[in-house]
Amino acid sequence: MNDLVKHIRNYVDLYLIILSWVLAGRFTPNGVAVGWCVLSYLLILRTNDLSKALIAFVTLLVLSDNRDPMMAFAATAKIGVVLLLVGYVLRHYSDFRTLNNQIFKVFLPFLIFAVLASTWADEPFNAFQKSLSYSLVFFTVPIFFLRSSQQNKNIGKDLMIALGILFAAGLLAYIVLPGFATLVGRYRGLLGNPNGMGILLTVSGPLYFLLRKASKGNWLDLPTELFFIGTFLLSLFLTGSRTSLFAILLFFGFVQLRYLSNGFTLFIFLIVIGGYDFVLSSLPEIASALGLEEYLRVETLNEGSGRFVAWTFAWVQIQEVFFTGGGFGYTELIYKRFFWELSALGHQGNAHNSYLTIWLDTGLIGIVLLFISYVRIVLSGVAQSRYTLPIIYTILFSANFESWLGASLNPFTSLFLISLTLILQPKNSSDDEAETVSSEPLIQGVQ
DSSP, rough: OOHHHHHHHHHHHHHHHHHHHHHHHSOOOOHHHHHHHHHHHHHHHHOOOOOHHHHHHHHHHHHHOOOOOGHHHHHHHHHHHHHHHHHHHHHHHHHHHOOHHHHHHHHHHHHHHHHGGGGSSSSHHHHHHHHHHHHHHHHHHHHHHHHHHHTTTTTHHHHHHHHHHHHHHHHHHHHHOOSSSSSTTOOOSSSSHHHHHHHHHHHHEEEHHHHHHHHHHOOOHHHHHHHHHHHHHHHHHHHHHHHHHHHHHHHHHHHHTTTHHHHHHHHHHHHHHHHHHHHHHHHHHHHHHHTTTTTTTTTGGTTTGGHHHHHHHHHHHGGGGTTTOOOOTTTHHHHHHHHHHHHHHHSSSSOOOOOHHHHHHHHHHHHHHHHHHHHHHHHHTTTTTTTTTHHHHHHHHHHOOGGGOOSSSSSSHHHHHHHHHHHTTTOOOOOOTTOOOOOOSSSOOOO
């Protein structure tokens, strides 16, 4: 019996519950679907099976990104589910307090200021709610993952299989209901848009790699590994996201350079960032030579898919809230306020840049505090894992083109926090390529 079959047998009750969420969203009023989702998640928590609770949480975040009306319940239900997660951690804090929640401690100054910024926001309650949820995710997800690893040494395998199943579900929908899984002709899977699908792949790929290394050989069997890799690569190909494709190539490129000095890899990263515009400008010729003009959407390069308009507008608006920001949700507010003007210039959406979004929301003070937090993560992480910089470089690149890092209730931020949790774990072997089978908990360090 391979790992995929074992996983499905062990988690069949969970997947039936998740299916019931979707059916409730399709056939019952939104309030009923929300209530059932929150109540059933509470029942999952009452089993004390943290692996199922974690997978259900990530799945709900994926569903909440979907734009189909039958998934509307998820956007509301995830707020209640986050509160249930926090309540569970606090109620069972004796089981969690021995875990070193480094992620939350490192980001605490930024999180405190983000909550404080809600006091001068245009919509204080909305800003407080968003900044608080951001803080709660940073507090809960890392230690919840660590505790679930103590409880289930196969949590890494189970989490990756669950993501593979979500990828497979999106691909199945693409075959059966192409309108559901596409947006303006581009593949989006279960996500709300193709870029969202691309971001999910961007954070899932490196996480898969880290979990595989941390398993020390106790990893997926070949058929199951091929299942995940196959659904991952097919999803990446179909989504056609240039940013995600480049980000994943960037990760594996820097993995190959992990034994070089940190200063030298930083120098290379800066060259890559500086040369990205040159690569894009050369893309039409490259695509033409390879016959990939349509796939790489070279016709959108001149207008930058609206991103240059969004970035210019964000920088103008930053001048109004330069030092202290407008509170969480301010970016969303001003882009809605100027929706028609921006649409006339060829842009729809948000700032398409996490750094500009965070600057708008928390000002120069907030972005500096966040930068200091990431520097501390890097300084701690490089002492434990050679994969710290490849992960950070990949996320910094992705966040430069999308605003996901400035929000919490999406699957991307939580999966990224799990990656950071992995690289900060103490190393337990001098040989970072060793893959001996271990029956110990998964989290033993990723060198």
